[in-house]
Each structure stands twice: as C-alpha cells, then as structure tokens.
Amino acid sequence: MRLKRAARVILIGAPGVGKGTQTERLLARFPQLQSISTGDVLRSNVKRRTALGIKAEGVIKSGGLVDDSTMLRLISNELRTRGWLDSSAPMTLSASPIHSDDGLGQEPAYAPPSEDPSASFILDGYPRTPGQATTLDQIVPINLAVSLVTPFSVILDRIAGRWVHEPSGRVYNTSFHAPKVAGHDDVTGEPLVQRPDDKHEVYSERLRKFQETSEPLLEHYAKKGVLVEVEGLSSDEITPKLFEEFEKRFVQRS
Template sequence: MRTVVFFGAPGSGKGTLASRTAKHHGLRVVSSGDALRNHVHRRTTVGVRVAEVLAAGRLVDDAIVADLMFSELHAASQDRASLLLDGFPRSLHQAEWLADTLPTVSRSLDAVVNLDVPERVILGRIENRWIHAPSGRTYNYSFNPPKTHGLDDITGERLTKRADDDIDTFKARIAKFNDTTTPILEYYHSKGILNSFKGETSDQLFPQIDHKLGHIFGFKQ
C-alpha cells in the first residue's frame, strides 16, 4: 500500500494535480478538510467534537485532527488502498505524528510532493479567477474562460469573485503557508523523501510528478 503526501501553496493547482496523480497511480485522495466536513455531516464521534469546536469559534487542534486522520488511515489500510494525503500534515508536530502512526497501520511514506509554483503565477491566476458560486465551477480568463463572458457555461448565471480572491489577502495566505510549511519540508528533506517540482501550469508539472512517482513505485512493487 502506497502513501504519498502532496504540498502546494493556495492557488498552485494542488487540488487538480492531486486528483490527476491519484487517478493515474490508483491512489485514494484523503483531504483533511473534506474528511472533517464529512465527519461533521455524519455526526461521528470525531465529527461532533469538531462541530463543537467550530461552533465555539476555535481552531481544530492537533489531537482532534490526529483522531480523524487515524480513522482515515485505518479504514484505507483495511481496504488495502493506496493513499494520497492532501492538506495533511499542516505542522511539524503532525508530520512527526504521521511518521509514528503509519507503521501501526502497516504503512510507510513513499514520497512527499511539493509544488514549486512562482508567486507571480499564482497571483495572476487569482486576478483572473471567477466562479459560479452555486455549483463551485471555476473559470479563469487566462486559460479556462467561460463560453460567454461573465456567465456560467451550464446555467448561464452570472459569475462572481470569491470573497478571499483579493491580491493582498492571497499574498498573506501564501506567506502564512510558507511559514508553516517550510519546517515540514525541511523535515522531509532530512528524511530523503522530499520531491519538489518547478512549473507554472499543471501540464508542466504533471509529467514531472508522474515520472518521479513511477520511478519510486517501480522500486517498491
């Protein structure tokens, strides 16, 4: 059972590349954010705790996230599923917890993927990004424009900007991501499993990721 961790700044295209990579290599994507929302919706034991924390206006702490991720890791191991972790770990403490926990569910960490996309490229994407809020469909006037300017392709409804698609806000988000992620990347570099890929588009990045993971997995089959 393979396990891969994906890192990428907000706006780097991480979600798209994670999905594409998972499909090509037969990996199940586990997003910590999606998992949190799923547990809240299902009102599991962890979900009830998360809902209480969020209702009180507090951040979900590492202990709760650890319980959640252990549940996801254990379930995947029961299914003999290979995993791509998207959005986890988010701190050095979580990275160390993951290293200690994977062997308990008969896993090891095969590779860490880091997307190195220039900030100017990310900010350019944000300036040109528009969404259809009800469906979540996303358009970009640089490379994926709607058929009719300002309107959703499916419904014809007006497109809008996300509330947080503000350049100054996004610069702050990228800075925060870099501050929190740098120690984690240094940790994985010291373990010899960090793989960073430079590029500006998913079509530039995916072949690099695909080739590297194919090489790594080829030696682990």
C-alpha cells in the same frame, strides 16, 4: 499502471499552485491510489455523530481549531476502517488497544500501515506543521512529499483571472479557460463572481502565511529523505514531472 508497494503521499504548495489538479491526475493515472481529505473525514464524523465528531464540532463552533490528537485519531480511525493499518502486527505508542469509533479515552496505540499497494493514498489537508508531521509519522509515515513550485507572480496572475459560477462551482480563467461570454457562465448564462479569497490583498496574506509554515514542513520531509521538488509554470508542465517522480518510487516495471 500497477504499483509495487503502498504510496503514502502529500502535496505541498502555495494556494493556487494546482494541488487539486495534480491530485485528480494522479488518481486517474494510478487506480490503486485514493484520496483522503482530512476535511471530509472531519465532516463525516460530525455528520455521523461519532464521539470524535461531537468533540470536534464543539471546538469548531467555539471558534477554535481541532487539536492534533483529535485529528490523528480521526485519520487513524479512517485508515483502520479502510483496512490500511495492519492490526496483526505489534502496535506502537502505548499498550492500550486501538480505539474503536469513539476515539476518546486513553492515548491510543497504532498498528503499522499496510504496505499493500491497495493501501495507497494522497493525504489532503494534513499535516501543516512539523509537529503534526512528526506525530503522523508514528501512525502512517509519509513516503513521498512533493513540493509543487510555480513562481508566485504566475500564481498571482492565475488567481486574478479566476471567476466562478457559485451555484454549480464551475471555474473559469480569463487566461486559459475563458467563458464564451465574458463574465457569464457557459451553461446558464448567469453572472460569474470572484471569490473573496482570490482578491489580490487576501491572497497575498495567505501566501505570506504559507511561506512561514511551509519551510519547516519541507525541512522535516527533506530530513526524512522523502521530499522531491517539482517545478513548472503551469499544471500541464508539472504533471509529467510529477508522474516521473512517482513512478520511479512506486510503479511495478514489467
């Protein structure tokens, strides 16, 4: 299915709501759409020993959080590398040139994002706060923010039934994808485990933090006029509604 313009998308939802599943389904349905994980971008820069990566690695090793300015430069460098920032158009924020791979020095200027459909992406892991969203808007304004909503009681039941084969990463759920032999991986027969984050107490705390931070972020995108809410009791119920919202905005109708 072909897109008529660039889609710049973020999915917002509680831990366990199925953001990863919906991302995979969107990517499969719309070939022009790509996924950008800020975590992967960060790890790639650390591995390649770029100046930004070295700076971020030092912060991480000291137990801190990578600052917004560094994250924005990582994102802008990634978009520029992919050719998704229009370097032929006037730049914003300052008169300084767009920085190369080092990402350090003066506050950079940013070229506007390309509107070519091939420059379509889902951004995973950023922004998480209204402040981050505001600064991201200066580089690459998100034009669809989707709030994925499933009742918390349903998510809690889903999380409680989730078991993992750690060596392979295969995931099972006693409610809808149970292993053939209870407590054991279908392929190897090895024991399954529950991740620490999936324990009820740990998840409840993660959920509380999400509720605190998500409301201001949702409000930011609502004011921008790009927020939609998609609700369902399961991923299969949410997916067709999500496709419909996406297609209304970005699909080229014949």
